[in-house]
Amino acid sequence: MKLRSFLSTAVAAATLLTLGLPPAQAQSSYKSEYRMSLVVGTAFPWGKGGEIWANKVKEKTNGRINIKLYPGVSLIQGDQTREFSALRQGVIDMAIGSTINWSPQVKQLNLFSLPFLMPDYAAIDALTQGEVGKQIFTILDKAGVVPLAWGENGYRELTNSKHAVKTPADMKGLKIRIVGSPLFIDTFTALGANPTQMSWADAQPAFASGAVDGQENPMSIFTAAKLQNVGQKYLTMWGYVADPLVFVVNKEVWNSWTPEDREHVRQAAIEAGKEEIAIARKGMIEPGQPLLKEIEGMGVTVTHLSPQEREQFVKITRPVYTKWKSQIGTALVNQAEKDIAARKK
Ligand code: X2X
Numbered sequence: 001m002k003l004r005s006f007l008s009t010a011v012a013a014a015t016l017l018t019l020g021l022p023p024a025q026a027q028s029s030y031k032s033e034y035r036m037s038l039v040v041g042t043a044f045p046w047g048k049g050g051e052i053w054a055n056k057v058k059e060k061t062n063g064r065i066n067i068k069l070y071p072g073v074s075l076i077q078g079d080q081t082r083e084f085s086a087l088r089q090g091v092i093d094m095a096i097g098s099t100i101n102w103s104p105q106v107k108q109l110n111l112f113s114l115p116f117l118m119p120d121y122a123a124i125d126a127l128t129q130g131e132v133g134k135q136i137f138t139i140l141d142k143a144g145v146v147p148l149a150w151g152e153n154g155y156r157e158l159t160n161s162k163h164a165v166k167t168p169a170d171m172k173g174l175k176i177r178i179v180g181s182p183l184f185i186d187t188f189t190a191l192g193a194n195p196t197q198m199s200w201a202d203a204q205p206a207f208a209s210g211a212v213d214g215q216e217n218p219m220s221i222f223t224a225a226k227l228q229n230v231g232q233k234y235l236t237m238w239g240y241v242a243d244p245l246v247f248v249v250n251k252e253v254w255n256s257w258t259p260e261d262r263e264h265v266r267q268a269a270i271e272a273g274k275e276e277i278a279i280a281r282k283g284m285i286e287p288g289q290p291l292l293k294e295i296e297g298m299g300v301t302v303t304h305l306s307p308q309e310r311e312q313f314v315k316i317t318r319p320v321y322t323k324w325k326s327q328i329g330t331a332l333v334n335q336a337e338k339d340i341a342a343r344k345k
Pocket of ligand 1 (some may be wrong): 080100216221243
């Protein structure tokens, strides 16, 4: 091909890409359907966020990108800590994942699971919407996925079927289900409990049969999964950890889309993320915390800790914090601590 005709072809192709036209040509590599992985379905804020994202993408791309939801991490047989690897390998096209479930592969995501790092919602925002969030997106990008937006699972409060927990001593011997992430083993061992790793799919029958005594999850998960009906009658509001969610797309899938469609998918994720966070916080940030009242109304004993009582839990888990600070990366954790200290309340 002569240089001149090559150039004009290249210019024409670039123009087509920029305009995203014609769809037939640009879309030749598009799949008829993309698979979005989620741990829980649309009865939960997390799953709702997935639905919102998928609908917005469909609308913005005029149906060029169709997404099907796979709740229950069903593309990987419920094994939620394998989700990140499956995303990288292309078994999953896109996902909204919890930082906890991906932390075995991306060690920096353990940051959010450091016990008692984030005292309030403003602290979560200071991290995800600030310098730490940017750094984590760079890390995720290097790890092989395209991160687009933040969402939220929520503050993970402690529940059990045995008795009210007010002090670390009350946790002695309690068999607590945790996600399969090593930092949680350390935290619950330090607290004197008996932690057992289990997927969310396996956890619910284990509560029902009494094979485990307790667990930790956000209140929106508690109510949507109706954990009060599987013996979880005691709730302690300790606010020790909150897990953000991350909206991501597999890299090859991302690169197969036109720049215009990528922007639509990104914008849809940002909008869906904001809406999802609002849904996840509903009932917890209004005066009187109506969602907690609702849970109390179901016969659940809700224990609130005084600052002094809470401090005992902080103190006993401090060695775990220190150990994991260096594993996560001292500079990143220092940045997080600094941004939390400077947060607008
Ligand atoms: O398994 C859990 O506890 C859940 C649903 O919160 C996560 O996927 C992190």
